[in-house]
Amino acid sequence: xxxxxxxxxxxxxxxKMAKPDVIAxxxxxxxxxxxxxxxxxxxxxxxxxxxxxxxxxxxAMGVVIGAAxxxxxxxxxxxxxxxxxxxxxxxxxxGSRLPIVMALAARSIGAPWNIHGDHLDLMSMRDLGWIIxxxxxxxxxxxxxxxxxLLSEEVNIPVVVAxxxxxxxxxxxxxxxxxxDIPPRKQAYRILPGMEVALNAVAFGEARMLARYxxxxxxxxxxxxxxxxxGGLVERYRLEDAEYAxxxxxxxxxxxxxxxxxxxxxxxxxxxMRLRFIRPFxxxxxxxLPSQVLVVDRANTDLRGVxxxxxxxxxxxxxxxxxxxxxxxxTVDELHSCFRxxxxxxxxxxxxxx
Amino acid sequence: xxxDPIISKATAGSAGETGSWRNFRPxxxxxxxxxxxECFYYCPEGVIEVKGVARIDYRFxxxxxxxxxxxxQKAIVMVPEE
Numbered sequence: 178x179x180x181x182x183x184x185x186x187x188x189x190x191x192x193k194m195a196k197p198d199v200i201a202x203x204x205x206x207x208x209x210x211x212x213x214x215x216x217x218x219x220x221x222x223x224x225x226x227x228x229x230x231x232x233x234x235x236x237a238m239g240v241v242i243g244a245a246x247x248x249x250x251x252x253x254x255x256x257x258x259x260x261x262x263x264x265x266x267x268x269x270x271x272g273s274r275l276p277i278v279m280a281l282a283a284r285s286i287g288a289p290w291n292i293h294g295d296h297l298d299l300m301s302m303r304d305l306g307w308i309i310x311x312x313x314x315x316x317x318x319x320x321x322x323x324x325x326x327l328l329s330e331e332v333n334i335p336v337v338v339a340x341x342x343x344x345x346x347x348x349x350x351x352x353x354x355x356x357x358d359i360p361p362r363k364q365a366y367r368i369l370p371g372m373e374v375a376l377n378a379v380a381f382g383e384a385r386m387l388a389r390y391x392x393x394x395x396x397x398x399x400x401x402x403x404x405x406x407x408g409g410l411v412e413r414y415r416l417e418d419a420e421y422a423x424x425x426x427x428x429x430x431x432x433x434x435x436x437x438x439x440x441x442x443x444x445x446x447x448x449x450m451r452l453r454f455i456r457p458f459x460x461x462x463x464x465x466l467p468s469q470v471l472v473v474d475r476a477n478t479d480l481r482g483v484x485x486x487x488x489x490x491x492x493x494x495x496x497x498x499x500x501x502x503x504x505x506x507x508t509v510d511e512l513h514s515c516f517r518x519x520x521x522x523x524x525x526x527x528x529x530x531x
Numbered sequence: 532x533x534x535d536p537i538i539s540k541a542t543a544g545s546a547g548e549t550g551s552w553r554n555f556r557p558x559x560x561x562x563x564x565x566x567x568x569e570c571f572y573y574c575p576e577g578v579i580e581v582k583g584v585a586r587i588d589y590r591f592x593x594x595x596x597x598x599x600x601x602x603x604q605k606a607i608v609m610v611p612e613e
Binding site for chain 2 (some may be wrong): 272273274333366368372373374375376377378380381384385387388391395424
């Protein structure tokens, strides 16, 4: 069925399809409409889930960890400061190897205060060990959320699905809400009443390091499964014969593609590699890029953007543009003139599109 | 994927015997001890058993001294470990 949905609503529709046993979340802009929609579905009986209202994001993740430990399919969602508050529990979730799905409506983190989109909250998740997927539009937000449940339960690693705050979370597009039969919950272990076990007891000696190694290895290896069954780690746009490539992730990719189309009309052989996943990082695909690479980032680590550093870590030298921080969104024309300077060799090593 | 570091069947001392952390050893004077269980209730490690008088499990007692502080009979003294 085709519906007009914001990315927030598309995520909620996908979650409904996955029929989670437990949903716990605390409201925060711009994520709130996801769980508002879900709570309406629960209230009306359309969705048979336990909706747990909590006093904080820290507790929201705590609730889904507890429920998942007992074998429940779970969902939560957050943004920005909510993620910051939840951060500790994100480590417990992944270290416990529990299948958990979270949506993140990516948003700036204060100070200074700003509710609009960028990827600074999202990129703070890189070291956790979570699988990190980033949607480009409402359709992909729907598809990725469905896939997140399947993938997470396959590899026993939590999965976050990021959508860009406001430009996606609050913007309606036509979405094909396809019916998907999600198989019964699968996970590596369950703890049920009557079982006398210690969960996450102190792990000295080599135990902690082995657990962390297993997680890192399984995260890397999930790349194969993602390529095979879940739409791949990257999307290649007009890259076949490209001499120049722009690397980007998230909703800005649409505008980047438009700007690249303009350059194509001017005869420049340029394409786009859109990263659908940040973890596992698509190293193989990045190493196949043409020699001239520009990375467009919506989050910085120092003066450089986060993805620029990630791409450089694959041995791929790149120019870097930091754009769209706190919703300071570049126009297609601005992107076009920036890419034109890149192609003409006039772009500095790192530039901020302010 | 190894599950042992995540879920385990706990046994006494499987994560190490924390008594080795102790700098001061609480010693109960059984003549003064009234068996009131105040130390039992306060012990953060749950290593005190009271059957008539308090007995401390030195394999796990970390020597924090809370028992000495709460003892109403002043029956516990902290002795430096060798």
